[in-house]
Amino acid sequence: MTSNRANLNVDVLDAFCPLHVVVNKSGHITQAGRAFHKLCPGQDAVNRRILEVLEIKRPGQIYTLDDLLEAVGTKLHLQVRNEHRTELKGLMVPLPNGGGAVLNLSFGISVVEAVCDYELTNADFAPTDLAIELLYMAEAQSAALSASKKMNLRLQEARMMAEEQAFTDTLTGLKNRRALEPILERLIDREQDFALMHLDLDFFKAVNDVQGHAAGDQVLKVVAKRMCHETRPQDSIVRTGGDEFVIVLPGLKDAAQLDGLATRLIISIEGPITFENQLCKVSASIGTVLSLNYDSPEIDRMMDDADVALYGAKREGRGCHVTYRTALRLDDTSDHSADDQRAVS
Structure with a gap:
């Protein structure tokens, strides 16, 4: 019965919080959502120290899990310790009986860059996450801007050609x-x-x-x-x-x-x-x-x-x-x- 409840917790967390991590009282990652694993390509996030994977930017002076637990309920600003230096937002929730904590994360305004950097898909976001809609909007805006840019370039080229023709002798090219x-x-x-x-x-x-x-x-x-x-x-x-x-x-x-x-x-x-x-x-x-x-x-x-x-x-x-x-x-x-x-x- 305990095993089923644990599995249910894992499944629930992964469904609703695909960018979560669970850390034990020593500060080691014991569980991570499918999206979080993509932030650590080439290595398993589990069993690593949370502060080796993430750097706490604000609030300052956080060096241990105890420091993190003291920031319960406080919005955290973090940065992934990798080549992309992706910025994250997070909220820490302690587990009962001092068993560690759950840290739920989101990309915030860095979501567009993160999608490109880590090849994220819809499955890497919670179904109710507004980031999906933001991505669609960003993609639509990007497509519209690209189309507008191409159209402007074509119009500029056509205008330049028309001006060139207007000032060119058709017989000699002079x-x-x-x-x-x-x-x-x-x-x-x-x-x-x-x-x-x-x-x-x-x-x-x-x-x-x-x-x-x-x-x-x-x-x-x-x-x-x-x-x-x-x-x-x-x-x-x-x-x-x-x-x-x-x-x-x-x-x-x-x-x-x-x-x-x-x-x-x-x-x-x-x-x-x-x-x-x-x-x-x-x-x-x-x-x-x-x-x-x-x-x-x-x-x-x-x-x-x-x-x-x-x-x-x-x-x-x-x-x-x-x-x-x-x-x-x-x-x-x-x-x-x-x-x-x-x-x-």
């Missing part, structure tokens, strides 16, 4: 006219010196008229790749329309360097380009302005001056580079001459 103003505004706001090249293809109209627009598209794509090859990663190449391009060159202000770059661009662009076994002959005229030549750089004025310099390159026979100077505006025939040159470019 930046388009819409992207030019923000680039220049950024450099001007930062008071960073830069050069601006206005490049126009020579003889491109003839390619379109004689060999067709497909040949013209092929020329534009090849020219775009060649310009990218000749410029630096920090430079911006913008197709402003048709066969016209603007190249923004941050930090470049040496005239000799700019002339050298323009020469390389012209030579590269003049290289053979074929379409359906036919040679497409084009060249390039380039007009350049430098921001340091303005007391207060303004986008519209710089673009206009670069356009005047480009007209000057056209007048000089095309396939060359001209840096803006005020004298270019003093040519009375510049506007008409430039228009005539551009019409046949």
Whole structure:
């Protein structure tokens, strides 16, 4: 009869308090719930001293079972002496006739981490334990946050792709006219010196008229790749329309360097380009302005001056580079001459 009662006590305790321990009067663990055993992986919790397995954090000055028994009815704050240092809450209840005590434990707010650290399941909690509901809520919240995070990332990627497409020329992959103003505004706001090249293809109209627009598209794509090859990663190449391009060159202000770059661009662009076994002959005229030549750089004025310099390159026979100077505006025939040159470019 006594054995059956003892077994019943064990079963009852394990059912209602799966995280309990029973300690004898010497402070050794004589019985432990199924969940408590998981806190001591690789070793049996039974027969170990309770204070070797658990550290009492509050109240302080507890070193023996007698000290623990004096804290009967007091909420205990404990920590498991293992690598996870899991925090527990506990309540000590003495057994009759000085036969030891039962210490019932719970994970408290550390339950989510404990489930992961010890691979706990529903069976490791009492059926009425609210921790189960908290776990479901935490799991649902985690799933919702994960889904929300993934959705936000997809939305951010879609927005970035849309913005990139909005500022990209679909034919050449270069930046388009819409992207030019923000680039220049950024450099001007930062008071960073830069050069601006206005490049126009020579003889491109003839390619379109004689060999067709497909040949013209092929020329534009090849020219775009060649310009990218000749410029630096920090430079911006913008197709402003048709066969016209603007190249923004941050930090470049040496005239000799700019002339050298323009020469390389012209030579590269003049290289053979074929379409359906036919040679497409084009060249390039380039007009350049430098921001340091303005007391207060303004986008519209710089673009206009670069356009005047480009007209000057056209007048000089095309396939060359001209840096803006005020004298270019003093040519009375510049506007008409430039228009005539551009019409046949």
